[in-house]
Amino acid sequence: MITLTVNNMSHEMDVDPSTPLLYVLRNQLQLNGAKFGCGLGQCGACTVIVGDEPVFSCLLPVAACDGRAVRTIESLGSVEHPGPLQRAFIDQQAAQCGYCIAGMIMRAQALLERENAPTDEQIREHLQPNLCRCGTHMRIVAAIRQAAQPASGQRAAEAQS
Known part of the structure; x- marks a missing residue:
């Protein structure tokens, strides 16, 4: 089990530790703001903040985020109330x-x-x-x-x- 803290919410995840963070965000947590672009860390469409650093979530294994704060575009505001x-x-x-x-x-x-x-x-x-x-x-x-x-x-x- 991996504990992910995404947008200030804790999630216990039963996923393969090598799964890219992007896939967990989109498929398990239904946070679709980060996009799959190239899958090679060359375009940045999947960028999220882990800790205080922007990272390519398509390259980062979810195990590297265990216990670290992850923020996605959804944490900054909403359609009704943009940040x-x-x-x-x-x-x-x-x-x-x-x-x-x-x-x-x-x-x-x-x-x-x-x-x-x-x-x-x-x-x-x-x-x-x-x-x-x-x-x-x-x-x-x-x-x-x-x-x-x-x-x-x-x-x-x-x-x-």
């Missing part, structure tokens, strides 16, 4: 097809938790492992910049009320 970073992505129209966006947001969330006001260069460098085939990179950077602004948290709180 500040999600709201910024909506405001900046940063998604085109949307397939990469959950991974981009999770990688950006990890950055914003470490760096309050990242520069555009820091944002680009941090996002480098994640790919967007639609080419919305400029809007993605703008969304992260917006979310990093102190007032963005207040705007998101007001939108939720």
Whole structure:
């Protein structure tokens, strides 16, 4: 048995320890935000946060997460009440097809938790492992910049009320 703490909820999982975390999230826990893209850790569509680091969940065996905190896009907000970073992505129209966006947001969330006001260069460098085939990179950077602004948290709180 493996104990997974996903989005602050503990789950006792009876799965093969070598199963990729992505499969457990999607198939056992029905958390479909993280997407299967390449299965090789080259696109970032499956990015989640484990501990405080963004990781490719398609490569990480679930056994490596035993007892560690896992966060998915579902932990940041909902359709009705998007979190500040999600709201910024909506405001900046940063998604085109949307397939990469959950991974981009999770990688950006990890950055914003470490760096309050990242520069555009820091944002680009941090996002480098994640790919967007639609080419919305400029809007993605703008969304992260917006979310990093102190007032963005207040705007998101007001939108939720």
